Amino acid sequence: MDPKHSICDNSMDGTFVSHIERQPSTPSVIVIGGGISGISAARTLCDASFKVVLLESRNRLGGRVHTDYSFGFPVDMGASWLHGVCNENSLAPLIRALGLTLYRTSGDNSVLYDHDLESYALFDMNGCQVPQQLVIEVGDIFVRILKETEKVRDEHSDDMSVLQAISIVLERHPDLRQEGLAYEVLQWYICRMEAWFAVDADMISLKNWDQELVLSGGHGLMVQGYNPVIKALAKDLDIRLNHRVTKIAHQCNRVIITVENGRNFVADAAIITVPLGVLKANLIEFEPELPEWKVTAISDLGVGIENKIALCFDTVFWPNVELLGTVAPTTYTCGYFLNLHKATGHPVLVYMAAGRFAYDMEKLSDEAAADFAMLQLEKILPNATKPIRYLVSRWGTDPDSLGSYSYDMVGKPVDLYERLQAPVDNLFFAGEAVSMDHPGSVHGAYSSGILASQDCLRCILQQHGNLDLFHLASKAENKEAAIPLRISRI
Known part of the structure; x- marks a missing residue:
């Protein structure tokens, strides 16, 4: 049948x-x-x-x-992950029956939510790669900070933002504070957290941020x-x-x-x-x-915004990692590219923007948005070639959506x-x-x-x-x- x-x-x-x-x-x-x-x-x-x-x-x-085919192959400009690669996921029977492939980008306990620590490379604003050991150490500290915010939540009957709770934790625990490059790496972790919710950390509810029922099996891209x-x-x-x-x-x-x-x-x-x-x-x-x-x-x-700028190239010039990130003094100026080539074999990098940054990106034309993404890429990869095609999403101002997700x-x-x-x-x-x-x-x-x-x-x-x-x-x-x-x- x-x-x-x-x-x-x-x-x-x-x-x-x-x-x-x-x-x-x-x-x-x-x-x-x-x-x-x-x-x-x-x-x-x-x-x-x-x-x-x-x-x-x-x-x-x-x-x-929304899967776009204008590059000659599928690129998801909206949802692209299956969150919970397991039989308990309600979509699993359909995905199995259709013979679709998932590319797993993380396990169950990734601090980056949909990517594992070993799957990316981070760079500073000068284009120098951040030592992986530093990234791992700051990642462990970030986990400890989030754990401490649970105590802040238990102590306060009134809700507050996740960012405010993090500030309280760092005030109480000076040993968790970071300086210099480590501080910028911590900002990048917070930036990735903001991407998960499609909104800035000062808008995320401390009471509810971790109450979602996350399925087992990690997260997988729909190839x-x-x-x-x-x-x-x-x-x-x-x-x-x-x-x-x-x-x-x-x-x-x-x-x-x-x-x-x-x-x-x-x-x-x-x-x-x-x-x-x-x-x-x-x-x-x-x-x-x-x-x-x-x-x-x-x-x-609330309704958050996350947008994508998909850049298609005629050749692959980037390292064989799943995610390229730039650390910075603020979460607003941090950034990251999803490497679709590693998952799908197609020469595409997808620049991701969330929260206020995504909102501001929608003020640019498609060409200007693609140029901005290329400027960020050239900071970390000076030999980057120009894209042959690009796509830009605008979920915040799209009259049929007016946002990405709640x-x-x-x-x-x-x-x-x-x-x-x-x-x-x-x-x-x-x-x-x-x-x-x-x-x-x-x-x-x-x-x-x-x-x-x-x-x-x-x-x-x-x-x-x-x-x-x-x-x-x-x-x-x-x-x-x-x-x-x-x-x-x-």
Whole structure:
């Protein structure tokens, strides 16, 4: 049997099995947003014999998962990692079935979150490589500093930023303070932490920064990009691209969705998977308005920015490491390049920018942004050649995203994810920001779409008086589980 066909018939992860007899009026759902959460929701509903229409504002699917092919090969300009290379990851069955390869960039306990210490080379602002022993020593100190921030958190009932907690720790423990080059290396570690959250350390909540449920197996780059996953999930769905939703009206067990050209779509319910940044900007009118508890949840959760500048070269002139970094006196002026050649064989370096720095980068033209990245590269590799092509992401100002992924702001309530996930009448919500255990991740967004579709199924079938037709079967033995994930760099 064709693997893609079997995946489509078994609702992706094998956990949801139902047989719905068609009613005189087939239950209908509109899914708003064609990112991976919206596609997974639509896939689950379609497989349950519901009538489903997916509305996507862009001219492509994937949302913040975007594999670009303009270099002649895949380059992910949005999400590119699978965080948790293990069978417990909800996307693992699909990745296995598609035969996709992961390049593991870190183990479970990497201080750099998605890269191991031995996988990179750091340079100072003068282009001199930082001794690896110094990098390892400062890395150990950084771990100790973060451990001490837990004590600061326990001592204070009020929340504070991670940066403020680090300052308290260094004030208490002068032996952990760094000077000179070691201080710049410490700033680089903090810079990498900021990249994980897509926001500066003075914006990250001390109370919540380490509360995410991180799966085992380390982190792996999608060697062929994420597009094959999106394509497989979207097969045979009724998808309407270039349909920007402007209004959502819900009443009397039905929803009326209005798109930009004034056309209306009517269904029993809707699943809303648009990015948190779009909801925060109030670009969609709700009638009646969303309740206050939902509005404040949307307002109180933050949205960070991480951007990429992908540089394609005609020859490889850089060392065979996964990551090239520049240390500096401030996290804002630190930087790093991801070496895709080591993972994929393609001659591409990707300059990464997060937080305020990423926001400022979006003020530049694509050409100016690529020139800036090249200036940073030439500082550490004076013999660098000019790129033959480049790509620049702008997730912060993209009207269809208005940010990269969510983060916990300082001093906000702890129940935000629960409130974001909770339905409002026959409106259901999904997306990375709705994932309580895995926010900011592709598999978190994927799982949230499935959960929202299951809640929607229950609600509609109850309205139709056919709740007995809905059942969650016990997890069938996954025959694919014996097939290992395809992983390089073990």
